[in-house]
Amino acid sequence: MRIAYASDLHMEFGTRFATEGLAGADVMVLAGDVETDATEWATFMGRASEAFGHKPIIVVLGNHEYYNGIFPDDLDRYRQALAGLNRPNIHLLEREAVIMDGVRFLGTTLWTDFAQGTQELSCQMVMADFAVIRDGDTMRRLHTQRIAQVHKEIIAWLDTCFRDDWNGPTVVVTHHAPSFRSNHPRFAKSTITGGFCSDLDSRIEDWKPNVWIHGHLHDPVDYLIGKTPCGAQTRVLCNPWGYLYEGNDKIFNTVDV
Template sequence: MRIHLLSDLHLEFQDFSPAMNDADVVVLAGDIDLLARGVEWANQNFRCPVIYVAGNHELYKGHLNRTLEKMREKALPHVHVLENDEVVIDGVRFLGTTGWTDFYSTDNVTTAMLAAQISMNDYKQIRTGNQYHRIRPIDLQQKSQFAKQWLLSNLSTKHQGKTVVVTHHAPLPECAPGIKYELGHLAAAYVNDWQEFAGCNIDMWLHGHTHVGYDKTIEGIRYASNPRGYPFEETGFVSDLILTI
C-alpha cells in the first residue's frame, strides 16, 4: 500500500494544491484547516480513501466534541474522520485519534499544564461543555488518557494485516528530538512519552503537530511526520511524499 502523508497544512493561512500521485490512501494527520473546512478540501482534492484525524487547529472557533460531529457530517464516503475509530482498507487497519497529550513527558505535570495554558491559543480558541466554556488542560489530559487506553485496547485485538496508527500529537519525545530543550515544559503539549506501545503490533505510526518532518524506526515501529507548517517555516516538508507499507 502506498500512503500519501500530509499534516499541518494550515490552509487558514495559505492555500495548498496536493501533488498528483498514485497513492492508495491519503493520511491527513491534523491541522489541515479550521473547523470542517479541511474535510471539504479533502472531499474535493482526493478520489482515493482518506484517513483524517483532527488536530487542535480544526477545533479553533469550535467545540471539543461537536466540531468533530460536523466534520463527519461533511465528509464524503471516501473520507474517514477518525476519533477513537478504526477503518480497514485493503487489509490495512488504520487506528485514528487526535491523541492530545497527558502532560507527563517532561516529568512535571503541573508545570507543563500551566505552561500550556499560558502559552497556547488552544485555551482561548476551543470551547467545551454545554455552556461552551474555554477548555482547560485537564480536559485535554482526560481526552489523551482515554485515547491511549482506546489504542491499547484495540491493538490487543489481533489483526491479520498491517496496522497503522494515526494521531495528531507525537507519541514519543524521540519523534521531535530537541523539543524539550527548545520549549521546556511546553514540550509536553506537543509530545507524549507513551512507552507502553513499544511491544504492540504496530507497523507504522503517523502524526503531525510538531512541525518536524522525519521518517525513522524506533524499537521496531516506523514513525513518520510530514508537516507543511506555517508560511515560510522550514519543516522538512515533502509535498509528494509516499510511504509504502
C-alpha cells in the same frame, strides 16, 4: 500498499495544495490541522479526493480544527460537512478503525498528558488551544485537565485495539506526537513540549504497530521505535507542510506497508 501522507497543511492561511508524491499511492493520510472551518475543510477534502482519483483518504482532526469552536462537539460539525460531500472514500477517524486491503488504520487526535502532568500549568498559560477553544461540558475555556483525561481514554482505546485478534499490519494516525523523539532539539528546553508530544515509547514497543503517522510538530521526522533491529519496530513519520513562512516542502511523502 503505498501510503502518501502529510499533516499541518493549514489551508486557512492560503496554502497552495500540491499533489507531488500522490502518484502511485493507494491511500492518502492527512494527520490533522488541515483547515479551521468545517465547511472550508469539507470543500478542501472534496478537492483532495478529486486530485487523488477518489481513492481512500484517512484523516484525523488536529487541535486547530477546534479553534474558535467547541471541543469535542465540533467533531460532529466536521462529520456533517463531510457527509454533505457524499464521498465514502474519505474516512474521518476519531477513536475508530478502518481496514483497507488487509491493512488496519487506527485514527484519533490523541492529545497529550502534558509530560505526565508536569507541564499542565505552562501549557494552560501559553498554548493558544486553551484560550480559543471552549469546553462543550462547561462552555468555558478548555482546560489541560480535561484534555489529559481525554488522552487517557484514547490510550485505553488504543490498548483495546492492540489486544484484539488482528494479525495484519496496523498504521496508527494521530495529530499529536507519540514520542518526545519527534521534538526538534531546538525545543529541548521548552516548558510546553508536553502539549505536543507524549511518552508512549514503551507502549509502542508493546503494541508494535507497523507505522505511526502524526502531525502537530512542524518538523519532519522519520525514526524507529523498538528494542532491536531484529525485532518488531515501529516507523514513526511526520511530514508537516506547516505555516507559509516556515518554508517546508509542500509534498506528500510515501511509505509502503
